Amino acid sequence: MSATQQQFCTFFIQGLLFGVEVETVQEVIRHLEMTGVPLAPDVVAGLINLRGQIVTAIDLRRRLGVRDRLDGELPMNVVVRTGDGAVSLLVDEIGDVVEVEEEDFEEAPDTLASTSRELIRGVYKLKNELLLVLDTQRSVNISAAATAGGPGAH
């Protein structure tokens, strides 16, 4: 494996393929029951019990500003390590681990909506599709002022 290669753990949100560096992913788990947090920003879906550790779950659909999952569509948990402990990112579906080449990377196009552009570091041009690189640190960083007020999703 050459130095310019990088592995990404991929997942889908609203049909789009997203990826985060495998090193940042602690684990991927099926849907877990959540406890809602009243008064929390609405991107916070709730708290999950990850083998005794309490982890905040962030709904990436809400974070990216796309419509909510329909009733009965259960999200998956991608648990990532952040500077502030583990955080779970709720996604629609888990994809493969893919290897990408540095030369396939490109900045995110300016035409993306501003919320998405803030969270998408760039794009890898894969053979059949585009892999959007999610900035995990920014994704879990919620400016409470901007989104506070709404009740949690539960």
Place this chain on the structure above:
Amino acid sequence: MDEFIPDFLIEGSELLDQLDRDFVEFEKNPSSKELVARIFRAIHTLKGTSGAIGLKKLEAVNHVGENILSRMRDGKLSVNAEITSALLRMIDADRQIFASLESTGQEGDLEFSDVIQSLTETLTAQDILKDDKVNEANQPEVLGGTTASNLLGEILVDQGSVDAASVISALEVQQSGDPRRVGEILVQSGTVPQKAVQDALQAQSESREDAVNSNIRVDVNLLDKVMNLVGELVLARNQILQFTSNQKDPAFLNTAQRLNLITTELQEGVMKTRMQPIGNIWNKFPRIVRDLSNAAGKSVRLEMEGSQTELDKTIIEAIKDPLTHVVRNSLDHGIETSAKREAAGKSPEGLLFLRAFHEGGQVNIEISDDGAGLDLDAIKAKAIERGIVTPQHAAAMSDREIANLIFLAGFSTVEKITNISGRGVGMDVVKTNIEKIGGTVDVTSVRGRGTTLKIKIPLTLAIIPALIVTTGAERFAIPQVSLVELVRLEGKAAETGIEMIQEASVYRLRGNLLPIIYLNRELKLGNGSKAADESINIVVLQADDRQFGLVVDEINDTEEIVVKPLGKQLKSISCFAGATIMGDGKVALILDILGLAQLASLAGESCDHSAVAAKGGSSESADQRESWLLFRVGDHGKLAVPLSMVSRLEEFDPATIEMSGSHQVVQYRGEIMPLVSVADALQLTARTTREGPMQVVVHSESGRSVGLIVDEILDIVDQHVSVNKNSGNARLLGSAVIQQHVTDLLNVPELVMSFAGEGRMA
């Protein structure tokens, strides 16, 4: 040699701490040979070890100190403040080198030639023997043990085989250059039999082994990990116990029960490993007190009681700085200079008293001084100047409330900022830090007599007892420390028990109004499925010094819960203190009672402000929204008084009115209550023709009641009132439009005061 440094740092820091204490003690008790010997040994060890592992700077610094100490020990140098200060500076230099070793592994670039210089000067100043080299043979090797109780001489004395005087003389022989050991000297001089010395030596080596074998050093991280695991175990145990409720198998139930007991014991045991005596923080106070009182020219005695009181390590860490700050404050602002104290008729030596004790599952720490006390007037003036309280509010505050103003942010009454404290960041930080760990602070002070600060903190933070409640299908944990009582309203009481004052709900709890908040409304959880005829559960809670009732759907049970922190994303929600995992594996949020009260704006004074302001009797504020009692006197139109000034409305039969001097009085609740006719006071003509009982408005202040005679009580209204100050009559606040009528507002305090004045004249 580097691999020795970490161990050396641990051991050395302990030695330095001990030195700090010993020096302060030594200054008070300069004749103690034992102390000199102990200090000498510590410095000697520091010097020796640092030399051995190649820490040249440390060795050089301590070498001079050792020289001084050896002279002292030999009685060739007498101790004075100058020497002690020089030696303490040496310890500080040691600490600086230690700090540098810890962060960089090097001794650092700091130069301590000035410290060495000043130490050398103290040596030459007293001009003793030229010989700068310590006679190594002079060290009492037989005293090799590090603690005094291990000394052979002491063991012999304890065994009763020899008296203390003989041991001392043997030590003196040894120190004068005799190479024999104390035991040998004693045996050869025939003071003790050989057998006794052998026994004593045996005992000595055993006690050394005990000291070595009974303690091990454990990495705190490891302890934290074990603590976390025990937390997990407690949760697993809780889950198992839930299963037992629908199990019949006796063997399983037995095992579950045993698991339950063992887990509880294990939990207690592990908690104990994290317990540390509060003395670990207090140990540095003698030095602080000494340095600060010397710098300020004060004389202060420090007394400590209960230094063995144990607290969880995290709590010890958390209260270290606040406690130090409070001690500094007492020294700096509390205790006066000796001259001032004598002028005030107090002993010239101030007393700083630290006390710690367990009470009701909490640790109490009291810091008291016998200094000047808080200047309540100055605090009040400052609070008003800073806009923290209104003048009306301040006037109505109790001494205790005023004293507690010092905990508000940005509050410092000291004009002169010293290098010790009084920088404006002060007591508020103390309070915040204590509250962060679930503690409370209170201050009481008597002018001229001293100040006492009381701190209450929980024993541990990790596992707490909590009440589990349900609201809107979610469970919440309420820390037991905030819990006062539970009230359940059923049937008719549930319909009418909670009354409304405008938007605010209240419940009459044993005659007192208890503000009520609804958990589902505060947390925006929706109304749930509550039928109208269902019972109401009120959890009475204590937030700060205020009580309130929290209405929840269901009260479940009390449980030991393991507190887990919330992620950064949720930290800003002040009404949650954390989360925990319940027996069924689901997550429940822990309510932060203070935060919840603030969310419901209860903890702020908003709910009693208006009453307090009115009580202050101020005519300053021209726009007041409050309740007014309307009444009529004679032909004068309507009159009104603030309802907050009315304690009761009474009717008296005119026949019961008696005279005392020239005043009308009536027997009321076992006391004689003076009556004031409002008509007379305002020089109106009362409708004397009126039949029937007399209408009296009772006004009480500071335990005394006065009855105001009016003709007719009309109404109670609640509205904004803009006062026009037009009348020249001091007994009227002015007039206002109430219910479309011009109404004069009676100035009750003025009326009562002028009445009292007349009374005195009569």
